[in-house]
Amino acid sequence: MTGLRYTNETLLADIRRVAKLNNKNTVSIREYALDGKYNRKTYIKRFTSWTNAVTLAGLTPNYFFQLNENAITHKRVSVSLRYNVFKRDHFRCVICGRSPAKDISVELHCDHIKPISRGGESTMENLRTLCAECNIGKGANL
Numbered sequence: 001m002t003g004l005r006y007t008n009e010t011l012l013a014d015i016r017r018v019a020k021l022n023n024k025n026t027v028s029i030r031e032y033a034l035d036g037k038y039n040r041k042t043y044i045k046r047f048t049s050w051t052n053a054v055t056l057a058g059l060t061p062n063y064f065f066q067l068n069e070n071a072i073t074h075k076r077v078s079v080s081l082r083y084n085v086f087k088r089d090h091f092r093c094v095i096c097g098r099s100p101a102k103d104i105s106v107e108l109h110c111d112h113i114k115p116i117s118r119g120g121e122s123t124m125e126n127l128r129t130l131c132a133e134c135n136i137g138k139g140a141n142l
Helices: 008-021 029-035 040-047 050-056 063-074 079-088 132-138
Strands: 108-112 127-131
Touching: 008 029, 008 040, 008 050, 029 040, 040 050, 079 108, 079 127, 108 132, 127 132
Parallel strands: none
Antiparallel strands: 108 127
């Protein structure tokens, strides 16, 4: 094992286990945090990204998380800033107007208008509230 606590195959097998548990061919880092045995930082250190780990496990990568991996690990929006953005936007998606108050299945995201990858910052002026469907559907085009 060359001084590593867990083998690569042990880590990858656990990703496959969580995917099977959820009846899916992919696992987001958030889903893994709920049902996985190991810390997500272990995967990122070992495989350089969550997307690489999922791919090496033989699963389909979730490209939404691939695009946003750096934002998740390096440019996290604080809880208070996220709350203030949601509050400013009246807890509704600024594109379609959906709200969890009227539809419990709506999940709100705090979205960067100018992406981090293009020099955007985590400020009130550069953040907006989107529902999961609008955020995932927009890609890097809006």
